[in-house]
Amino acid sequence: MQNRLADARVKFRHLQCFLAVAQFGSVQQAAESLSITQPAVSKTIAELESVLGVRLFERGRHGAVPTREGQLFMPHASACVSALRHGVELLARDEGAMAATLDVGVLPTVATDVLSGALRRFAQQWPRVSVRLMTAANAELLDRLKSGAISFAIGRLADPERMVGLSFELLYNEPLAVVVRAGHPLARGAVLPAELARFPLVLPPFGTLIRQAADSLLAAWGTPTLAAFVEMLSVSMGRALALENDAVWFVPAGAVEYDLRQGTLVRLPLPSGGGEEPVGLVLRTDTQPSPVGRALIDAVKGAARERAARMAGEQDAPRTRRRRSATAVAAEGQTSRRARKR
Template identity: 35%
Template sequence: MTIRRYLNQRLKLHQLRALEAIVAQGSLLRAAAVLGISQPALTRMLQELEEVTGQRLFDRLPRGVRPTEAGMMLAQAARRILAELRRLDEALDRISDPEGGTVAIGTLPVAATGVLPGALTRLTAEHPGIRVRLEQGRTEELLPKLAAGEIDLIVGRLYEPAMPDGFPREPLWEEPISIIARAGHPVFEEAEVTLETLRRYDLILPTVSQRVGQEIENLLALLSLEPSSSMRSSSYGFIREMLLATDMISVMPRLMMAGDMLRGVLRVVPLPVPAPQRPAGLILPRGRPLPPAGHAFVACLRAHVAEIGERGLAAITGRHMGGRENNRTAARPGG
């Protein structure tokens, strides 16, 4: 028997926001805190939603909740509906302020600390009316949001997808794992940097998970640098201060320190072995054009990446997985 739910008449936007928050947080308590309402009020809202849909939307677990098939289906629709409303809101803003608008950017961690600040500084200077929404995460976390229209594009490392996903990928630069040291470090006085040279200095390493961390570990193994004697920190600021104040060296994607290298206070140490290529750039939406603010951001990103390339900090590429960065060239000050 077919149930007439009349969702177009009975569903309310605040219910969709509540459902999205519960799925995202995996807990009624945390979702209530995010929404700024009490947990009993959120529970009543969920009960109303289950009554409207005629479906159980979540399974209760010892700690938190897990969406059922119906709950996940409704959450995905909620994301699309709310994203469409955000885009409508932004389109109406553009009517009143053609030079303004909003761009929603998903960013991977390395890009967030590396190329993005310079690109956004340029965007603010050239287009002061544009607003920016940033969301940081891993590629697998950001792609569903790109598909749903919650973000306009993704900036960062371009990993090959396990399966074709239809998202256009546009490589713009290479961000190799590199050895980083302060500009006045004794290592730059060496006629040739060897593995023995590198082993004289203590390491300060970023605490990063997933694929970036594995790539750092792979290069450490390739160089036979002993990670057990290293110091590790998840704080970009702490690593920076230790590099500037001591003779420690670091191993990381070099553009994590792009600002300091552009200012000339940190430099890339030439590696005695080739570094694996690491293309980075844009992941764009499927079948949906960028908003005008998105095009303005991409233009500023290209200009900033070109400046980084001119300073010798990164190879500029137009081919996905193309070219090999070898770190062999002695970096200029700031390069």
């Protein structure tokens, strides 16, 4: 291969496209992840191959597979992209310097107060960094992380084959909740499985981990085969359907914490614990987070710890009230007995 790097013909966009195609194994998927057209990706890869004087991919029925030269070039391209991003981010901390953007993937149903608390902390440390949150299903988040389109993801632990090249660090375990609006007919007592069919059901999309939990819950409930339901991940739309259409909404509990505390939505009693799904930080194993990315990761961890402490306190509060009530009843009984003796 001829040494043509000195003429500065290798551009950042060349490296971005190369890494995206290498990660996805598909020009089309790479184009979608970069929000550009497929011909633009093909043209950019062709330009890079011309500059380097080698073929980087073999294209066929199985997609785009990196050649030996492509495999050799990949870690260096990744290091260059990461180093450039790190440098831009570091400059963004100084007042008057150029601003930077941090791209992060987040599940739509991730606990809102974890994110809000984390972003508040982060903004205090890095006031000139914009955080661009991309919400999508877990599988899409993992694909975008592998392509380098996002710095890290707050998602769920996936099957081993999807986690190749990725690491997972647990933040919290999130139970599935079945919620309805306050005053809903089903909120008045025990719910019979057949009663669910009288109301619209809102379920997570088929193939997602939380849908598997919902299906297991429905089976444990003894629910008849569902004839119709709505599938989606949107928290805002699910909330609207629950409040306006009397829908029964199957949703991760963290997504409705605020409404449950305010009493706008209430839980239906579950036939079992409903199962829990791990939510955590997902990172690539071949790169290290930038200083900006590390700061946001630390902020997310801190917010998750605060959430866990608060929820533990909320669970302990009813037990404390019951103990105090029992103590008060016992004290009243002793007072009554003393009075009778007198």
